[in-house]
Amino acid sequence: MPQLDSGGGGAGGGDxxxxxDELLAFQDEGExxxxxxxxxAGPERDLAELKSSLVxxxxxxxxxxxxxxxGAGARGEDEVGAEVSACPRRSSPAAAELTRLKAxxxxxGMYKDTVYSAxxxxxxxxxxxxxxxxPQPQPPxxxxxxxxLLLIFQHNKASQPAHGVPQLxxxxxxxxxxxxxxxxxxxxxxxxxxxxxxxxxxSGFYSLxxxxxxxxxxxxxxxxxxxxxLSPSCGYRQHFPAPTAAPGTPYPRFTHPSLMLGxxxxxxxxxxxxxxxxxxxxxxxxxxxxxSLKTQAESKAEKEAKKPTIKKPLNAFMLYMKEMRxxxxxxxxxxxxxxxNQILGRRWHALSREEQAKYYELARKERQLHMQLYPGxxxxxxxxxxxxxxxxxxxxxxxxxxxASLCQTHL
DNA sequence: AGGCCTTTGAAGGTG
DNA sequence: CACCTTCAAAGGCCT
Numbered sequence: 001m002p003q004l005d006s007g008g009g010g011a012g013g014g015d016x017x018x019x020x021d022e023l024l025a026f027q028d029e030g031e032x033x034x035x036x037x038x039x040x041a042g043p044e045r046d047l048a049e050l051k052s053s054l055v056x057x058x059x060x061x062x063x064x065x066x067x068x069x070x071g072a073g074a075r076g077e078d079e080v081g082a083e084v085s086a087c088p089r090r091s092s093p094a095a096a097e098l099t100r101l102k103a104x105x106x107x108x109g110m111y112k113d114t115v116y117s118a119x120x121x122x123x124x125x126x127x128x129x130x131x132x133x134x135p136q137p138q139p140p141x142x143x144x145x146x147x148x149l150l151l152i153f154q155h156n157k158a159s160q161p162a163h164g165v166p167q168l169x170x171x172x173x174x175x176x177x178x179x180x181x182x183x184x185x186x187x188x189x190x191x192x193x194x195x196x197x198x199x200x201x202x203s204g205f206y207s208l209x210x211x212x213x214x215x216x217x218x219x220x221x222x223x224x225x226x227x228x229x230l231s232p233s234c235g236y237r238q239h240f241p242a243p244t245a246a247p248g249t250p251y252p253r254f255t256h257p258s259l260m261l262g263x264x265x266x267x268x269x270x271x272x273x274x275x276x277x278x279x280x281x282x283x284x285x286x287x288x289x290x291x292s293l294k295t296q297a298e299s300k301a302e303k304e305a306k307k308p309t310i311k312k313p314l315n316a317f318m319l320y321m322k323e324m325r326x327x328x329x330x331x332x333x334x335x336x337x338x339x340x341n342q343i344l345g346r347r348w349h350a351l352s353r354e355e356q357a358k359y360y361e362l363a364r365k366e367r368q369l370h371m372q373l374y375p376g377x378x379x380x381x382x383x384x385x386x387x388x389x390x391x392x393x394x395x396x397x398x399x400x401x402x403x404a405s406l407c408q409t410h411l
Numbered sequence: 412a413g414g415c416c417t418t419t420g421a422a423g424g425t426g
Numbered sequence: 427c428a429c430c431t432t433c434a435a436a437g438g439c440c441t
Contacts, residue, residue, distance in 0.1 A: 312434045317419040321435065337436040341418040348419070360420095367421080379422050383432060386414090 277308040309385065310377050313370040316359035317348055 314322070321344050328340050328347075348356070370377070 118434055312421075313430095314434060315420040322417075325436065335436095336416085338415085338417040338438085338439050340436075341416085343418090345418040363420080379433070380424085382434085383423080386433065 103349050277310055309382060312379055312382065313366040315364060316356065316363040317345075319353075319362050319366070320344065320348055320356075320359045 007044075321341065322346055324347065325340060328343055329335060332340075332343065334340050334343075
């Protein structure tokens, strides 16, 4: 049974956050994936075989989507088009047609991902990639909520990009290096940043009012290095040693909205919030004179309701989606997330275990750090903050069932 | 303006 | 323990 390196990567050994589900996920797909992947001679996988497997997957995943031509084995581009054309039910006919027309073109780059390394892909975000092979802005691999980015910002705080393309620091490149060179002196020591090694409660680092959220500039400069709780138990230092960029090498500065991280450190002049903390709504807060009209009880309740929301850490698939979304959009000229997510879901299944493992590992680190940053946080805290139709449907069905049973009772 | 769609995974709740 | 529900991201679409 394949197992992920739940702690061997330097997570401190005592990492209990290695999700058992990750292993289960591999178990579930294990045999099927073994067949297709073991036969793949390295990155140059047999496309026909993969396409065939994808078609089979799409039969199951797309449900009644009506994939044309599926189920008869590998037949070339038609199936690839079928995969892409599995659009959401609510997609407009025009969009579906566009998708179908774009399918072969989309498929041309579809299977490159199977040999993608998450970290290697990160290296494909050169400091000035905008002029190169990546005309489309590429999102970062790591979640915008990821405190991992704070580490990177420490290396990017001084430089200024000339465009809005999100940049990744050499730190990422170092992550991806199979033989990372010896890290230079501790960054925190270099920059005089205090990093508590024992940090039972780090939530204060990101305590920010919701009003400050809306005032964030799109280009963030760092008056001082953001604090980053880097503890040995967290294991980040071991996992991600500092890069070995040449002295004086200008680090690009992030301008992507998703990278507008901040320390929220008390007394920190930047006071830019961690992206995992978001205001409950995009609405601006009431002006003081408006608030004065409110009763104390109302304002108290409102205050409670307006508490910044700490979002869930992203799971492996979400991290994968964030990374690959722009690529799929560029390849398929799709914009509807529902359709893109369907494609990404199939690509996710087409990934090798090693490739998926990288995202699982990254997600595990996200959870680990999230837990350290917000010790008292629970996923339950965000329950009910989204109104979902499924729940309403469920309630409706329950109501219908109840009604039916009541009717029967009365009859 | 805000929910829906769509995906997988994590986590909490329930029986 | 198994199963169910909710949320995480994303952006066009729909009400």
